[in-house]
Amino acid sequence: MTTGPSAQFSDSVVEDLTPLAKAVHREYTRSMSLSVDQADVKYAVITRYASRTRRRIMGILYTLMSLVSLVSCGIAPDAQSGGDMRRDVARELPLDEWVTDDDGIDYAAGDKTDWKKVVIPRNGTLFLEVAVDEKAATVDVGLFDRYGRLLLSKTRPSGTTEHVLFEGEVTQGNYFVRISARKSEDKSVYSIRASMQGGYGVGDIPRPE
Ligand SMILES: [Ca+2]
Numbered sequence: 001m002t003t004g005p006s007a008q009f010s011d012s013v014v015e016d017l018t019p020l021a022k023a024v025h026r027e028y029t030r031s032m033s034l035s036v037d038q039a040d041v042k043y044a045v046i047t048r049y050a051s052r053t054r055r056r057i058m059g060i061l062y063t064l065m066s067l068v069s070l071v072s073c074g075i076a077p078d079a080q081s082g083g084d085m086r087r088d089v090a091r092e093l094p095l096d097e098w099v100t101d102d103d104g105i106d107y108a109a110g111d112k113t114d115w116k117k118v119v120i121p122r123n124g125t126l127f128l129e130v131a132v133d134e135k136a137a138t139v140d141v142g143l144f145d146r147y148g149r150l151l152l153s154k155t156r157p158s159g160t161t162e163h164v165l166f167e168g169e170v171t172q173g174n175y176f177v178r179i180s181a182r183k184s185e186d187k188s189v190y191s192i193r194a195s196m197q198g199g200y201g202v203g204d205i206p207r208p209e
Pocket residue numbers: 080081082103104105111113114
């Protein structure tokens with residue numbers, strides 16, 4: 001196939017290559033293919049590294065964002081109130097019975113406020129008594145009517161063992177009691193009694209030590 005002067009020339013060039021030149025040519029070809037392979041490997045490594053770094057950066061950013069949102073919001077005061085954190089979900093109290101709320105209130109744990117409902121069967125006087133177990137806690141107690149108007153409010157200050165006592169004229173219908181921790185460190189189990197029979201301290205709830 002290779003005829004003519006130019007073909008003869010090419011053949012003769014290859015033929016004329018000395019063994020040394022052939023070796024150099026072979027080595028050059030090998031090193032070229034080698035560097036292409038190495039470049040592929042390097043490219044793969046870099047790609048893997050870049051994606052790992054990207055994932056790591058995204059992870060760090062996500063963690064930072066979560067931390068920022070936690071720090072800025074904290075735990076919502078009533079996130080863990082046990083389902084009675086608002087007047088519309090108040091838990092009904094039976095009349096004339098001491099009822100102990102074992103979860104109590106715990107501001108820092110997201111249980112700042114509890115609401116109780118008292119169903120008043122007839123017009124008369126309501127006696128309400130709240131015994132707070134934890135002497136150190138400051139606890140606010142409020143009595144509300146069915147429209148959410150505050151009728152009476154009292155505070156059981158820290159450092160006392162006195163019960164909170166309310167007495168007020170009521171008419172037939174629903175009333176609500178709000179028990180809430182004042183400060184972030186305040187927490188306590190408490191007991192509560194609503195009665196229309198008069199007086200306080202009926203029952204055997206001991207005063208806190
Ligand atoms: Ca509670």
